[in-house]
Amino acid sequence: MTDAKRGAMLLLLGLFTAVLLYPALHEGGHILVTLLLGGRIREVRLGAAASVLCGGLRHGELAAVAFGGVGLPLALAMLLRPKHFPLWYVVQLVKGISVLAILLSLISLIGCKYGVIVENDDIMNAVRLWPEGRGVCLVLLCAGLLLSVGSICAARPVQRVGEYFGIAKK
Numbered sequence: 001m002t003d004a005k006r007g008a009m010l011l012l013l014g015l016f017t018a019v020l021l022y023p024a025l026h027e028g029g030h031i032l033v034t035l036l037l038g039g040r041i042r043e044v045r046l047g048a049a050a051s052v053l054c055g056g057l058r059h060g061e062l063a064a065v066a067f068g069g070v071g072l073p074l075a076l077a078m079l080l081r082p083k084h085f086p087l088w089y090v091v092q093l094v095k096g097i098s099v100l101a102i103l104l105s106l107i108s109l110i111g112c113k114y115g116v117i118v119e120n121d122d123i124m125n126a127v128r129l130w131p132e133g134r135g136v137c138l139v140l141l142c143a144g145l146l147l148s149v150g151s152i153c154a155a156r157p158v159q160r161v162g163e164y165f166g167i168a169k170k
Helices: 003-036 059-079 085-114 122-129 131-154 157-165
Strands: 040-045 051-055
Touching: 003 040, 003 051, 003 059, 003 085, 003 157, 059 085, 059 122, 059 131, 085 122, 085 131, 085 157, 122 131
Parallel strands: none
Antiparallel strands: 040 051
8 A cells, every 4th residue: 555545544544533433432431321320311412513411310420421421432542452553543543532632621620710611511511510529520630631641652653653654663
C-alpha cells in the first residue's frame, strides 16, 4: 500500500472514530451505567447533538451516569491492546478524544468558580445533581487524565506511526 493510501486510510479512520465510534461509546457508557443502576432508558439520540434520556434514578446515581460517558470509551481503550496497526490507531484516537473530554470537564469544573461555563458538560451536570461530590469528580477526572496520558505516552505513537510509514528507526 502506498503512503498516500495509508494516509487516506488513517484520515478516514480518524473521522470514523471522532464522528461515529467515540460518540456511540460515550452515549453507550451513559446507557450501561443507567441500566446497571436499575434505571430506565427513555430516549437515545445519536448524531450532532447526541444524548440519552433516562429515568428512575436518584441524583447521586445520575451523577454516576454522567461519568459513564467518559468512563466507557476510556476503559475500553485502556483494556484493548490490538497489535494490528489500524486497530491500534483507533484505540489511540479514542484515548486522545477521552483526554480532550476530560480536559474540557476539568476546565468546566474549575472554571465555573471563575465564571467560565461550559454548557451541557456531563460532569457539570453531575456536580449540579451531587454538589458534595465536586471533590470526587475532580479526583476521578485527574486520575483518568493521568492514566490516559500515561497510556498514550507508553504506546509511543510517533514511533509507531513512523514505523507504519517506514520513516522511523526500528
